[in-house]
Amino acid sequence: MFTSQGPTLRELAVQALSSIEDGYDLLAPKFDHTPFRTPDRMLDAVADALRGLGPFDAGLDVCCGTGAGVRTLLPLCRERVTGVDFSTGMLERARAAVVAGDGGPAVEWVRADALALPFTGAFDLAVSFGAFGHFLPAERPRLFAQVNGALRPGGVFAFPVGAPQPMTSPLYWALLGFDGVMRVRNLLWRPPFVMYYRTFPLRGVIDDLRGAGFAVRLRPLEEFGRRADGSPHWCLVEARKS
Numbered sequence: 001m002f003t004s005q006g007p008t009l010r011e012l013a014v015q016a017l018s019s020i021e022d023g024y025d026l027l028a029p030k031f032d033h034t035p036f037r038t039p040d041r042m043l044d045a046v047a048d049a050l051r052g053l054g055p056f057d058a059g060l061d062v063c064c065g066t067g068a069g070v071r072t073l074l075p076l077c078r079e080r081v082t083g084v085d086f087s088t089g090m091l092e093r094a095r096a097a098v099v100a101g102d103g104g105p106a107v108e109w110v111r112a113d114a115l116a117l118p119f120t121g122a123f124d125l126a127v128s129f130g131a132f133g134h135f136l137p138a139e140r141p142r143l144f145a146q147v148n149g150a151l152r153p154g155g156v157f158a159f160p161v162g163a164p165q166p167m168t169s170p171l172y173w174a175l176l177g178f179d180g181v182m183r184v185r186n187l188l189w190r191p192p193f194v195m196y197y198r199t200f201p202l203r204g205v206i207d208d209l210r211g212a213g214f215a216v217r218l219r220p221l222e223e224f225g226r227r228a229d230g231s232p233h234w235c236l237v238e239a240r241k242s
Contacts, residue, residue, distance in 0.1 A: 019191040020134060021087055024065075028089030031066050032097075038129040042234075043072045045223045046127070046160055049236045050076055053156055056124040059105075060084065060150060062114050063131030067094030070107065073127065074098075080106040082123070086113050115142050119150035126150060126157045132200045140205065144212035148241055157214065157239040160221060161202055163231060205237070214239035 011030070015023040024031075031037055057079045061069035064083030073081045083098075085091050091109050100107040112118050114131070126147050135143050147157050165172035175197040186192040206216050216239050220232035227233060 016185065016193055018193065020193055020195070023193060024087035025089035028066065028087065028093045031090065031093065032068075036130065037066070038068055040068075041223070042160060043068060043129070045221045045234075046129075046158065046236060047072050047076060048223075049219050049221065050125070050127075050156075050158060053158075053238070054125075056156075058082070058123045058125070060119070060123040060126040060147075062117075062126055062128040062147060063134070064094060064109075065090050065129075065131075067098040069127055069129045070094065071098050073125070074100070074104055074107070077105045077125065080108065082108050082110060082119075084110045084112050084114065084117065086111060115139060115146060117146040117150050121150070121152050123151050124155050126155070128157075128159045132159075133196050134194050136194060137199050137204065140208045141211055144209050144214070144239075148212045148214060151241045153241055155241045157209075157237075157241070159237055160234055161200070161205070161237055162234050163227060164201075202237075209237070209239045213242050215242055216240075 011026070015026050018026065027034070027036075054076055056077045059073040059077040059081045061067075061073060061081070061083045064070050064085045065087075067083055070081050070083040081100075083091070083094055085094070088111060091111055095109050098107060110118065114135075128147075132140075144157075151157065165175065179196045179198050182193065182195060186194070209216050216237065219236040219238055220226075221234040221236055222232070224233040
């Protein structure tokens with residue numbers, strides 16, 4: 001939920017009518033007080049799942065925002081952790097919020113587009129939280145290929161994915177309505193603001209990961225329980241570079 005420290009309705013409207021980059025520059029000072037920031041409970045669950053896959057020397061947070069994912073990587077990596085984002089405002093907030101501890105891995109921040117990552121074989125682990133709605137389905141193969149290129153052989157790309165909401169859920173209709181509003185906005189207004197919640201189906205994602213050179217495994221995040229049919233509410237996608 002939004003808090004009293006979060007953005008006003010007017011500020012959200014201005015952000016939504018901006019480009020993605022400008023919008024997040026504007027939102028950055030209050031981003032951590034919005035529901036767009038990945039909850040600590042999810043970050044902790046992912047960290048617990050990744051702990052058994054290491055050790056990792058170098059970690060990368062793709063579309064790092066204000067740095068919550070980078071902070072999560074610090075205990076998992078021995079040498080360095082890098083956050084990459086194309087919003088200057090978000091990187092400034094991240095730089096101020098995340099401080100490397102004595103004896104811990106170095107922290108660095110890089111401004112770059114995730115579709116053109118400036119790294120080659122540099123990381124053992126890459127993660128991303130809450131950013132995939134900013135990429136159209138046709139862009140996924142390129143995004144995953146960029147992450148694959150940034151990883152060393154055997155490196156892991158990991159991120160959480162939630163089960164689809166049933167049609168009986170109010171959240172199903174809320175997300176459907178949000179995506180519909182954004183599609184109308186992008187038809188009528190320029191520059192476009194790409195942010196959709198229903199364009200990341202697990203089957204298509206797995207196919208695109210495999211096409212980019214990853215072997216894919218799903219790990220249930222049991223902290224979030226299971227649905228009536230026994231399937232997990234959330235799982236961690238573990239994509240390992242072949």
